[in-house]
Amino acid sequence: MSAAELQRRTGYCGALRAGDVGRRVVLQGWVHRRRDLGALLFVDLRDREGVCQIVFNQERDAGLHARAAELRSEYVVAVGGEVVRRDAATVNPALATGEVEVVATALEVLNTARTPPFPLTEEAADTVSEEARLKYRYLDLRHPGMQANLRLRHKVVNAIRNAFDAQGFLEVETPFLTRSTPEGARDYLVPSRVYLGSFYALPQSPQLFKQLLMIGGADRYFQIVRCFRDEDLRADRQPEFTQIDVEMSFPDQDTLFGIIEGVLRDACAAAGREIALPFPRMSWDEAMAKYGSDKPDLRLPPMTEVGGLLPAAAREQLKLAEGMPLLLIRIPNVGELSRRERDELRPLAEGRPVRLFEDFARVARNFPGPAAAMRQASGAEEGDLLALVGAAAGIGAVAETGAGEAAASPAEARAAVRAVQTHAGALRLALGQRFAERHGRFGAGALRFLWVTEFPMFEWDETERRWAASHHPFTSPREEDVAGLERDPGAVKARAYDVVLNGIELGSGSVRIHRAEVQAKIFELLGMGPEEAKARFGFFLEALQYGTPPHGGIALGLDRLVMLLAGASSIREVIAFPKTARAVDLMVDAPTPVAAAQLKELGLRVPGM
RNA sequence: GGGGACGUAGUUCAGUUGGUUAGAACGCCGGCCUGUCACGUCGGAGGUCGCGGGUUCGAGCCCCGUCGUCCCCGCCA
Numbered sequence: 001m002s003a004a005e006l007q008r009r010t011g012y013c014g015a016l017r018a019g020d021v022g023r024r025v026v027l028q029g030w031v032h033r034r035r036d037l038g039a040l041l042f043v044d045l046r047d048r049e050g051v052c053q054i055v056f057n058q059e060r061d062a063g064l065h066a067r068a069a070e071l072r073s074e075y076v077v078a079v080g081g082e083v084v085r086r087d088a089a090t091v092n093p094a095l096a097t098g099e100v101e102v103v104a105t106a107l108e109v110l111n112t113a114r115t116p117p118f119p120l121t122e123e124a125a126d127t128v129s130e131e132a133r134l135k136y137r138y139l140d141l142r143h144p145g146m147q148a149n150l151r152l153r154h155k156v157v158n159a160i161r162n163a164f165d166a167q168g169f170l171e172v173e174t175p176f177l178t179r180s181t182p183e184g185a186r187d188y189l190v191p192s193r194v195y196l197g198s199f200y201a202l203p204q205s206p207q208l209f210k211q212l213l214m215i216g217g218a219d220r221y222f223q224i225v226r227c228f229r230d231e232d233l234r235a236d237r238q239p240e241f242t243q244i245d246v247e248m249s250f251p252d253q254d255t256l257f258g259i260i261e262g263v264l265r266d267a268c269a270a271a272g273r274e275i276a277l278p279f280p281r282m283s284w285d286e287a288m289a290k291y292g293s294d295k296p297d298l299r300l301p302p303m304t305e306v307g308g309l310l311p312a313a314a315r316e317q318l319k320l321a322e323g324m325p326l327l328l329i330r331i332p333n334v335g336e337l338s339r340r341e342r343d344e345l346r347p348l349a350e351g352r353p354v355r356l357f358e359d360f361a362r363v364a365r366n367f368p369g370p371a372a373a374m375r376q377a378s379g380a381e382e383g384d385l386l387a388l389v390g391a392a393a394g395i396g397a398v399a400e401t402g403a404g405e406a407a408a409s410p411a412e413a414r415a416a417v418r419a420v421q422t423h424a425g426a427l428r429l430a431l432g433q434r435f436a437e438r439h440g441r442f443g444a445g446a447l448r449f450l451w452v453t454e455f456p457m458f459e460w461d462e463t464e465r466r467w468a469a470s471h472h473p474f475t476s477p478r479e480e481d482v483a484g485l486e487r488d489p490g491a492v493k494a495r496a497y498d499v500v501l502n503g504i505e506l507g508s509g510s511v512r513i514h515r516a517e518v519q520a521k522i523f524e525l526l527g528m529g530p531e532e533a534k535a536r537f538g539f540f541l542e543a544l545q546y547g548t549p550p551h552g553g554i555a556l557g558l559d560r561l562v563m564l565l566a567g568a569s570s571i572r573e574v575i576a577f578p579k580t581a582r583a584v585d586l587m588v589d590a591p592t593p594v595a596a597a598q599l600k601e602l603g604l605r606v607p608g609m
Numbered sequence: 610g611g612g613g614a615c616g617u618a619g620u621u622c623a624g625u626u627g628g629u630u631a632g633a634a635c636g637c638c639g640g641c642c643u644g645u646c647a648c649g650u651c652g653g654a655g656g657u658c659g660c661g662g663g664u665u666c667g668a669g670c671c672c673c674g675u676c677g678u679c680c681c682c683g684c685c686a
Contacts, residue, residue: 033646040643053646073636090644098646115637118620121647127621131678184686204686231685232610459686472686526686570679581679 001026001080001106009078014050018099020083025102027052028110030142031075032120041068045079045102048147052097054079056104067107074113074120074142080106125573134586137577149574152271153562157224159270160244160558163263169220169246174209176202176226181536183473186230188239196603202228205555207472208540210247211512214551215543222246224558230583235570236504236560239583244507244561247553251511253497257281257451260499260507260554264561268447271565279449279499287452288418292327292425294455297503298448299441300432303327303424304378306388309370315390317366320355324391325417327424328378334385334435345387348430352423353392360386387431389424391416411460411490429503447564450500454478457492458525466527471496473526474519475510476552482518489525499556501564509554516544 006026013027029047036042039058044051056068071077081104092098117136118128120143125133133140140146161171180187180201187201203209205227213221223245230239244263248256261277268275280298287294290302307326310318320326337345342359349356357363364371380386436442457477458467467489469475477485481492496510513519519541523533533541559571572578579585599606 033648035645035648036642037645037648038642040645042645042648044646051646055644057643059643087644090646092646095646115619119636124620129616129620129678131616132620134678181686185684207686229685232683234685235680237685469686475686580677582677584677586678 003108006078006080006106006108012047012049013045013052013102014047014097016052016083016097016100016102018085021085021100023083024080025083026078026080027054027102028078029076030113031071031073031077034071034073036069039065041065043068043071043077043079045077046142050096050144053092053095053101054081054104055101056107060103061105064104064107067109068104071109072113072115074116074139075109076111076113078106078108078110079104130572131580131586134572134578134580137587141576146573149562149566149568150576152566153558153574155270156267156562156565157558159266160224160263163266164222164246167220167259167262169222169248170218171223172213172218172221174203174206174213174223174225178203178209181208183469183536184229188228188230191602191604193602204229205243206245207474208537210245210553211474211551212540212543214247214249215546215548218247218249220248221553233579233581233583235572236557236563238559238571238575238578240579241571242558244556244558245553246509246555247551249549249551251550251552253453253495253511253552256509256552256554257497260556261449264449264499264556267561268565273447273565275447275449279451281451281453283454284452284456284493285454288421288425289325292421292423292428293503294452295498295500295503295505296450296452297429297432298450299446299502300428300439301330301332301379303329303389303428304374306370306374306377307390309373309377310367311370314367314370316393318355318357318363318390319393321391321393325420325424326388326390327421328374329385329387329389329424329428329431330378330380331385331387331428331431331435331439332381332441333383333439335383335438337385345431345434348427349389349423352426354389354420354423354427355392356427357388357390360388363388385431385435387427389420389427391420410488414490415460446502448502449506452498452500453496454493455496455498456490457481457494457496458489460490464527467525469522469526470494471508471510473522474512476513476518477522485521485525495552497554499554501561504560504564505557506560506564507554507556509552511550511552514544514548514550516541516548519544 008026009028010025013029027045029045032044032046032051034041034043041056043054043056045054056065058065079102081102083100084103086099086101116139118124118132120139122143122145124140124143125145141150164171177190177200180189180199185204187204190200190202192198192200206223206225210221225243225245226240227243228240233239246260257278261279265275265277282296284294287296289305290296292303304327305325306328310326315322345358346356360371375386378386432439432442456470457475459470461468471494476495478493478495485492494510498505499507513522520530520533528536559574562574563571566574568574577585577587584590
């Protein structure tokens with residue numbers, strides 16, 4: 001075989017099958033492993049599609065065999081040879097290419113390689129420190145697991161684009177160098193060289209642009225777009241992340257939900273997962289009451305409100321607050337808890353304003369009648385773990401009020417109830433995680449989608465002493481709540497919704513305000529006077545006055561979606577070049593200081609430089 | 610900003626009450642080996658115990674500081 005022929009590969013080595021027997025092939029790839037039996041030498045050659053065994057036989061070609069003996073891990077080689085069927089005894093069923101092997105007749109080393117700092121095997125992702133993996137990300141990406149994640153992400157994105165296209169959505173790009181709108185997360189800023197002292201901001205999301213596209217008549221828009229938020233990170237949060245950004249004019253919530261469900265169905269199908277439509281829906285109030293969370297994980301059963309089943313005397317004896325939720329947590333198939341396991345659960349409630357009765361059997365001994373009613377109300381079955389959570393006495397709607405004093409305000413009462421629900425929900429999840437192997441519901445498999453609707457319009461910001469938009473300030477209140485905006489802002493519900501998957505917030509959206517006067521009113525409620533609103537969002541308020549159609553949309557977290565479909569526990573596993581929890585890129589070493597001249601040109605001075 | 614876990618060979622880890630020369634497996638290098646596929650086998654090299662300071666006759670181990678990675682709370686409209 002000539003050197004020229006070795007330059008042109010005939011296909012992927014990972015794609016060879018029994019049907020290729022007899023073909024003369026040229027393969028190019030990495031030396032995955034080498035098994036040197038002396039006069040007989042096997043090389044597993046790897047490329048994107050997999051590995052294939054190459055045989056070098058000293059008897060057939062001593063010179064070739066001698067050169068093959070020089071090969072080392074991760075050398076890049078071109079191999080010419082013939083695909084032959086393996087003897088029945090030497091077939092490797094663990095390998096997709098295991099029925100065949102390539103008898104080499106030509107070999108060229110295209111590149112040598114230093115010994116990798118860690119093994120490039122699937123297990124490396126679980127065993128090697130993430131620090132090493134991130135520093136040598138280009139090597140980490142070579143192993144089959146990461147290759148599969150990259151491919152999965154591509155297929156999902158492709159399916160999403162096709163699904164939106166089929167529904168008449170146009171993908172439109174929006175600016176990265178834009179304007180800081182100091183509401184929400186911290187911005188990443190980009191200094192302007194031309195206008196010293198002025199800055200662009202990288203978008204936290206293309207929110208206003210997509211609304212302006214609706215005003216611009218685009219009608220249906222989507223974009224798979226990078227967003228930037230300078231906030232502290234988590235396993236599911238990166239400083240730059242990718243949103244599936246969507247907006248449509250003349251929206252009807254059911255229509256939008258249907259479109260998004262269809263897109264998600266196609267995205268899951270691209271990952272080989274079938275999901276049932278439509279997704280269940282639940283109001284925010286119901287989610288909080290039954291799951292103690294605005295992102296319920298439906299893989300575990302809801303909690304049951306059992307306060308009405310407990311007589312006042314028992315409530316007092318258990319040191320539980322009056323008029324507050326009493327929630328029964330049920331975790332299926334956990335079985336009997338050992339004394340030690342119960343002891344380990346007790347600290348979970350420490351530091352929370354709630355009382356956790358992790359030993360339901362004891363409650364049942366003291367209050368058999370009510371306990372039986374609770375079991376029944378929760379639908380408990382044999383082997384289910386039951387735990388009771390209530391507000392500790394002194395907490396709640398009428399807490400700490402002396403005789404004759406008025407009860408707490410409706411807002412304070414709501415906040416107290418919510419606090420108990422939230423803590424109970426956190427305990428529910430903690431118990432679920434603690435016994436995950438036993439109930440098995442957190443294992444791979446289930447994809448439980450859910451719409452959560454009717455979010456509160458505002459949240460009280462205690463530090464700023466003002467109302468804050470719980471979604472964003474362009475979200476429309478429900479029509480029937482507009483009248484009550486000023487009287488009790490905390491009771492106003494928004495036309496906002498989240499789509500939740502397995503307890504993770506996958507996306508968030510709303511029907512927007514499309515009338516300037518309503519928008520102005522909301523800004524006012526948020527403590528933003530007309531001048532300030534004009535200074536920050538003047539361009540947008542002006543745009544609203546030029547015939548803005550009703551519009552609404554949603555933004556879905558692509559990284560989180562792919563993470564869940566990949567069965568990964570961090571979005572870093574599905575991002576080619578992610579950053580650490582301290583927002584550092586260990587591979588390129590960013591961020592870095594810059595030269596004084598560069599700073600000067602931008603009119604910046606850094607303390608200590 | 611707060612809390613927690615971790616940091617020892619290239620990798621993953623062990624390292625006893627503070628005590629002689631810091632170990633193992635894998636990987637790496639060399640020898641042998643014609644059916645291996647996590648090849649086998651024999652031999653070998655490889656260490657700033659994250660970094661700085663302190664206590665001590667003596668520190669991988671104790672104390673203080675610092676850096677880094679991960680997880681959680683706050684934060685993330």
